[in-house]
Amino acid sequence: MDQESLVYGVVRAVSSTDRFESLHFRQTNRNAILALGQHDEFPYLTADMFRLPGIHEEQGTYVTPLIQFAGSYRAVEYEWERWLTKFERLLVSMYWRSATVHLETELNGHHVFSWTCHGDHHVPGSQVMQVHCEWEHELGL
Template identity: 40%
Template structure:
C-alpha cells in the first residue's frame, strides 16, 4: 500500500520567467509579443506534451505603451512529472532559447525527493533568442522530521 501511494504522490512544478522593463518602449513591446508568440507555439495540454501553452500566464506587458517587466508565470500539478524531469527541463530550456528574458526560476516540489529550485540568469541584461548556451543553478532542500 505504501509503495502505491508513493507512485501516486503529486509533484508540483511552478515558477516565473522575467523580462525586465526597457526604456525603449517599442523594443519592449516587440520582445513581449515575441515571447507571447513563442508560448502560443507550444502544444495544447490534451496533446500529452510535458510543456503546454495552458501552463503559462503572462502579465506585465502592456499594449498601451507602459514600460513594465513582463512576467510569465507557470504551474503544473502532476503525478509523474518528477520521473520525466530531465525531459521537462530540456523542453523548458528549449523554450527559453526562443525567448527574451533576464531570469527564470523553476521549483519542483515532491513528497519523495523534496524541493528542487532551478535558476537561470542571462549572461547580459537580457537573453535574446538563440544566445549562447544556458547555465542553470540547482538548489535542493528536503523538509521533514529527523527521528
C-alpha cells in the same frame, strides 16, 4: 493515491524604455509560449500553464514583466530531464533576464532551479545560459 509533483515558477522578462522594442520583446515571448500549444506528451509543457502579461504596459508591471507558470503532475521527477529540456528550449526562444522553477515532490523534497544569462538579457537563439539547482529535503523521525 499516486505521488503528486508540483512545478511552478516565473520568467523575469525584459522591458525597454523604447516603446517599440518593449512591444517586440513581449510579442516574441507571447508567440514562443503560444507555440507550445494546448497538448503535449508527458511531461507536458503547454501554453495553458502560463500567465502571459499583456502586449502593452498594464497594471501589475512596474518595470519587469513577469511570466508565471504552474502545473501539477504525477511523479514528474522521473521524467525531469525531459521536462527541463522542453523548458530550456522555450527559454532559448524568448527574451528574459532570469527564470526560476520550483519542483516540489513528495519523496524527493523541494528543488529550486535558476537560470541566468550572460549580459543584460537573453536574446532568442542564444544558447548561453547557466542553471543552478538547490535541493531542500526534510527528514521525519
